[in-house]
Amino acid sequence: xxxxxxxxxxxxxxxxxxxxxxxxxxxxxxxxGLIGESGSGKTLTASSVLGLLPDGxxxxxxVRLGEQELxxxxxxxxxxxxxxxxxxxxxxxxxxxxPSMRVGSxxxxxxxxxxxxxxxxxxxxxxVELFDSVRLPDPEGTARAYPHQLSGGQRxxxxxxxxxxxxxxxxxxxxxxxxxxxxxxxQILALILAATRERxxxxxxxxxDLAVVASxxxxxxxxxxxxxxxxxGTREVLSSPRHEYTGKLLAASDxxxx
Amino acid sequence: xxTSAVLMALARRAAILxxxxxxxxxxxxxxxxxxxxxxxxxxxxxxATPELLARTRHEFGLDRPLISQYLDWVGGVFSxxxxxxxxxxxxxxxxxxxxxxVTVWLVGTGMLVALAMAIPLGTLAAVRHRKPSGAAISxxxxxxxxxxxxxxxxxxxxxxxxxxxWLPSGGWTPPNQDAGAFLRGLVLPALSLGLxxxxxxxxxxxxxxxxxxxxxxxxxxxxxxxxPYQALFRHGLRNAALPVITVLGLQLATLLIGAVVVxxxxxxxxxxxMLLDSVASRDLLAVQGIVLVLVVGVLLVNxxxxxxxxxxxxxxxxS
Ligand SMILES: Nc1ncnc2c1ncn2[C@@H]1O[C@H](COP(=O)(O)OP(=O)(O)O)[C@@H](O)[C@H]1O
Ligand SMILES: [Mg+2]
Numbered sequence: 001x002x003x004x005x006x007x008x009x010x011x012x013x014x015x016x017x018x019x020x021x022x023x024x025x026x027x028x029x030x031x032x033g034l035i036g037e038s039g040s041g042k043t044l045t046a047s048s049v050l051g052l053l054p055d056g057x058x059x060x061x062x063v064r065l066g067e068q069e070l071x072x073x074x075x076x077x078x079x080x081x082x083x084x085x086x087x088x089x090x091x092x093x094x095x096x097x098x099p100s101m102r103v104g105s106x107x108x109x110x111x112x113x114x115x116x117x118x119x120x121x122x123x124x125x126x127x128v129e130l131f132d133s134v135r136l137p138d139p140e141g142t143a144r145a146y147p148h149q150l151s152g153g154q155r156x157x158x159x160x161x162x163x164x165x166x167x168x169x170x171x172x173x174x175x176x177x178x179x180x181x182x183x184x185x186x187q188i189l190a191l192i193l194a195a196t197r198e199r200x201x202x203x204x205x206x207x208x209d210l211a212v213v214a215s216x217x218x219x220x221x222x223x224x225x226x227x228x229x230x231x232x233g234t235r236e237v238l239s240s241p242r243h244e245y246t247g248k249l250l251a252a253s254d255x256x257x258x
Numbered sequence: 259x260x261t262s263a264v265l266m267a268l269a270r271r272a273a274i275l276x277x278x279x280x281x282x283x284x285x286x287x288x289x290x291x292x293x294x295x296x297x298x299x300x301x302x303x304x305x306a307t308p309e310l311l312a313r314t315r316h317e318f319g320l321d322r323p324l325i326s327q328y329l330d331w332v333g334g335v336f337s338x339x340x341x342x343x344x345x346x347x348x349x350x351x352x353x354x355x356x357x358x359x360v361t362v363w364l365v366g367t368g369m370l371v372a373l374a375m376a377i378p379l380g381t382l383a384a385v386r387h388r389k390p391s392g393a394a395i396s397x398x399x400x401x402x403x404x405x406x407x408x409x410x411x412x413x414x415x416x417x418x419x420x421x422x423x424w425l426p427s428g429g430w431t432p433p434n435q436d437a438g439a440f441l442r443g444l445v446l447p448a449l450s451l452g453l454x455x456x457x458x459x460x461x462x463x464x465x466x467x468x469x470x471x472x473x474x475x476x477x478x479x480x481x482x483x484x485x486p487y488q489a490l491f492r493h494g495l496r497n498a499a500l501p502v503i504t505v506l507g508l509q510l511a512t513l514l515i516g517a518v519v520v521x522x523x524x525x526x527x528x529x530x531x532m533l534l535d536s537v538a539s540r541d542l543l544a545v546q547g548i549v550l551v552l553v554v555g556v557l558l559v560n561x562x563x564x565x566x567x568x569x570x571x572x573x574x575x576x577s
Contacts, residue, residue: 052477052480052481075485075486079485080483082481082483083481083482083483087482090474090477090478090481095473095474095475096474096475096477097475098475098478098479098493098497099497099571100571101493109482109484109492113482113483113484114483146572146573159478
């Protein structure tokens with residue numbers, strides 16, 4: 001079953017074309033990597049799926065979640081799907097949480113918003129359970145903490161808990177470990193892998209790190225200058241890249257070393 | 259954070275406030291002593307004999323060392339006694355309290371007008387910054403900034419008091435005497451003081467909200483399924499309030515100066531008109547007391563702003 005189907009997605013700003021004719025599909029529980037150097041259009045592709053492109057940018061083509069067309073859908077429709085059917089974890093955990101709200105409330109919010117928990121208390125205890133499942137120490141105490149009291153890795157766990165709160169069909173992670181140091185990176189990756197496997201969540205995993213793709217994703221899409229230039233099973237693409245650019249990315253990463 | 263830590267922080271700020279008040283009182287006292295003019299001469303007129311002058315100086319306590327004059331004054335002030343006017347020979351304190359009441363009403367309602375205008379307009383201007391309506395609000399605010407409070411006051415009087423006759427053009431009715439007349443009399447002064455400040459504040463609110471709209475956590479809020487305005491209200495406004503509160507504290511000082519002028523325009527018996535009268539009649543001790551009250555007012559506002567900051571921003575509370 002196809003969870004997400006993107007057809008000929010293009011994004012432009014004014015007359016400038018930033019993403020061109022991007023097409024791909026993700027099946028239920030499938031984990032797909034989107035790789036490419038910085039500025040190749042990965043984040044814009046993901047933002048188009050969520051309907052959260054920056055002001056002044058415009059998307060054409062088709063993005064379908066199950067049977068539902070998302071491009072051009074009303075704000076009302078989109079806001080019902082966001083945080084419920086599709087969730088996203090962003091690159092920068094240090095700034096992605098509201099600094100003046102306790103993190104427990106920030107995790108409880110999407111559950112209350114979409115009515116997946118009957119009341120505040122139920123949502124709160126669900127938040128504490130989520131904190132436990134993303135391996136945050138002292139889940140009860142952490143729920144009462146403010147973001148500045150947590151480390152970058154802990155904040156990314158909180159953001160993952162927010163994204164997983166309503167068991168979405170599709171999780172998008174945009175370079176979720178880039179801002180973290182290496183040991184924490186591995187823990188967060190393991191967590192994302194375990195969480196999506198457990199829930200059978202489809203995953204679109206954005207990164208510029210090939211080693212990460214190799215350890216997480218079944219399929220991979222390679223992006224360059226706003227276009228997908230190569231795609232296929234992770235092992236095939238990484239062992240015998242057809243495109244010169246993929247070969248370069250491969251040479252630049254220390255894949256062998258891991 | 260524990261309660262005792264909160265109390266400690268509070269005590270520290272209160273100590274700083276007290277120290278600032280003391281320093282301010284010394285500066286004001288010294289300033290009044292060095293500016294030319296002999297209160298005894300002022301009280302008696304130019305034809306007074308040297309003997310009479312000396313006696314009056316002794317009566318006012320002006321022949322004593324400065325330090326004991328200062329301690330007398332400050333000691334009195336802390337117990338509510340601001341001394342006896344050299345000019346009217348009446349106690350300054352009770353009049354000061356009466357006048358302060360009027361000014362607090364004026365500045366308070368002026369501030370409310372400014373906030374009631376700036377928060378919605380500034381937010382709207384930020385949310386619609388790419389649309390004509392947003393630009394129109396910004397332009398309107400820009401225009402408002404250029405209008406001085408006294409001009410706004412005179413225009414308002416011209417329209418609502420003279421042309422339409424809806425509201426009194428000036429004068430003061432105490433609230434406990436006739437609440438309706440009190441409120442009607444307050445409308446135009448509060449508007450002339452508040453609208454201009456509101457225009458200034460609108461721009462700060464716009465900048466702050468615009469900045470907040472670009473924050474990552476607002477994108478997170480949207481990705482949870484919050485609609486744009488929901489995301490702004492639940493996650494943005496509290497954070498956007500912080501820089502605005504700082505400006506608000508500074509603006510209160512401007513409002514006090516504006517109040518001096520507006521009290522003149524509307525013939526209100528406030529601290530501002532008392533200050534102008536006292537300066538005109540060279541009533542130095544009264545001027546000294548009024549200035550101290552104004553400075554303490556500004557310091558108190560800063561104290562409250564500091565506290566508000568800690569309430570709104572958990573990062574300042576320490577862990
Ligand atoms: N708001 C925007 N306005 C104009 N251009 C943008 C905007 N956001 C991104 N871009 C441009 O689009 C291209 C792709 O950006 P992005 O998707 O963020 O790249 P990636 O995530 O792969 O690093 C970049 O060249 C970037 O400069
Ligand atoms: Mg990116």
